[in-house]
Amino acid sequence: MTKKKLGPQPLLWPHPTTIVGSHVDGKPDFAAVAWTGVAASSPPAITIALQHHRYSLKGIYQNKTFSINIPSRDLVKEADYCGLVSGAKTDKVKDCGFKVFYGTLATAPLIEECPVNLELEVAHIINMGSHALVIGRVVETHVSEDCLTDGQPDINKVRPFIFTPGKYHAVGEAFADTFKIGKEIKGKG
């Protein structure tokens, strides 16, 4: 098996597609963010990486709160649009027709149409060079009732999608149960 070296690349695939919400100068703004990951579970924390000039980062500095909204694949156009235009020049809420609601935090706007909404408070901001790494503590989680199975969020109903440079992909079929399929390996070596 031959390998090609590409130099240092941020090549962690697949990336989720999220819409990050913040309040800038008192107005809700939403931006598409793929460079995000879970950082910890207790207390739950999530990272997002934003370039320093991003308008949504301004709102995060202003209020120390933000939201992460997981769009379903029906919202692929809206999500892409939120990554193309700046909130400094456009009212994305109006353009996309988002219904905005609020939970525990007054400055973390949530998108009703997105099946999963997380409200976060900033715990740390680290300067990583081209990007600011914002580490947020999740303070509340909202899931659309019709995306639950046995009271738990179901990825096949949430229907999130994946960002790659160039294309959005659906999440495909479930093909194995975690911490079960691997038991078939034991003693193979």
Place this chain on the structure above:
Amino acid sequence: MSKKEFGPQPWLFPNPAVLVGTMFDGKSNFAPYAWCGITGGEPPTISVGIRHERHTLKGIHQNKTFSVNVPSADMIKETDYCGTVSGAKTDKVKECGFKVYYGKLAAAPLIEQCPVNLECEVLHMLNLGIHMLVIGKIVETHVTEDCLTDGQPDIMKIRPFVYSRGPSARYNAVGEVLGQAFVIGKDFKKK
């Protein structure tokens, strides 16, 4: 549309599924992680949330290096297996039949069968409670030649998979293309 509140939950959908490689006392070890993300583009950096008691974290403390290996869907059993046993008690390389190789970093073992391999040097470690957030600088990227199209990595050839929680935790494949990024939204403007 009615919503149900669940309190604070780390529910990001979907999460990638990767194998983190480390060396501890000179022996290579691999463990699956879904709690990771890109943390910067220039320089390229990546984070992994690791519980303090993990064998993987011991190796990272020892050498300040690690690898991130992206498995293809063919390697789902091996990936899952690496999450059910500890490297302190098991030789996962032998059990899974991994071919291990090294690039620039002497203590960041790479799995040849995984289509994408990242070599990382630790930049920051942040204690976030039961997890340590390890942030690494990516110093080299290896991609299997078969997984390139026009010299660039192709997700449909890499065939990574995603992890999700829910009524039962499971792995999902990456599915069909929905649209072209930064194009599909271009002419979109609701009145």
